[in-house]
């Protein structure tokens with residue numbers, strides 16, 4: 001799969017962009033606030049069906065178009081194994097001041113945003129990825145969810161249903177706390193939460209060991225011998241007699257954990273156990289990474305998690321993902337830049353942004369397609 005063309009209309013700082021992309025390494029240079037992150041955000045949105053950084057989707061529509069009740073349009077042409085693929089997302093502001101309506105088309109046919117996930121697999125390396133190490137569990141869960149949703153349709157669908165069920169169960173727990181609902185209504189939601197959660201948890205149990213292996217190998221290469229372990233920390237632990245396979249064990253584990261947490265969830269008015277409360281435990285040379293990693297080590301650990309993500313995606317899809325590196329090179333020393341780029345160029349296609357073109361070693365730049373982003377336009381570096 002290769003991203004051949006990207007078209008943006010009224011997407012953030014891009015009024016109209018029509019960009020042909022080559023295979024191999026593309027380097028997009030640009031000063032601060034010229035639109036480097038916006039560009040990668042657009043590509044990644046087409047891969048995962050939503051923005052990785054916008055709090056509200058209305059922010060994705062250029063301010064002027066949003067004001068006028070207009071729309072943003074993102075489109076990608078892919079050369080896939082199964083022939084060409086056209087992905088299109090429209091964000092329609094409709095009435096000024098309201099939300100946006102998202103419309104997705106694949107090869108011209110209307111689809112749900114969820115159906116987009118996995119068609120163009122991509123891994124995004126962001127400058128604030130150190131949050132994966134130092135930040136709260138939610139960031140690590142999102143990392144895992146976005147990765148596994150791309151890797152497995154079943155996971156993506158189960159996760160969406162799990163989140164819906166969870167919201168309804170939480171609403172019921174709140175109502176119970178306020179005396180507006182009875183406890184016997186819970187049994188139904190316990191069952192469906194355990195059933196959907198089992199797919200999510202089972203898949204995480206099945207995939208995290210492999211992912212951890214890739215991350216550890218990448219970290220060892222980058223750090224020159226350091227040991228980074230990634231383990232799944234579950235709020236619902238499997239019992240030895242839980243069942244024959246991961247999904248059965250996961251279902252039994254969630255059911256038991258829900259039972260055991262009854263008092264706490266009644267008091268708090270929310271579901272306190274399950275995959276939405278789990279975490280990835282990062283251990284660096286035997287100690288908790290969040291407390292013991294230096295800034296530089298955390299940066300390498302985050303990079304290793306992204307490289308591991310890319311490897312797992314390649315393995316599970318049978319096809320390497322598109323790599324998107326947003327301004328991550330400038331923070332690294334020269335040796336690390338070369339190590340990261342060596343691995344990056346082993347993928348068929350990668351887009352790397354940088355505020356400083358000198359952050360890309362000459363040997364890589366010589367082989368890359370170099371572009372410059374300025375004032376909402378993207379031109380070949382020498383012509384810019």
Ligand SMILES: Nc1ncnc2c1ncn2[C@@H]1O[C@H](COP(=O)(O)OP(=O)(O)OP(=O)(O)O)[C@@H](O)[C@H]1O
Pocket residue numbers: 011012013030031032033034035036037038039058059060061062063064327355
């Ligand atoms: N909805 C929008 N409409 C118009 N402009 C927007 C919108 N959202 C963001 N912008 C603008 O887009 C500009 C470019 O943002 P972007 O994050 O892509 O910059 P960048 O090149 O990555 O900069 P940096 O080097 O600082 O990371 C910013 O000035 C921002 O204000």
Ligand SMILES: [Mg+2]
Pocket residue numbers: 036037038326327
């Ligand atoms: Mg940026």
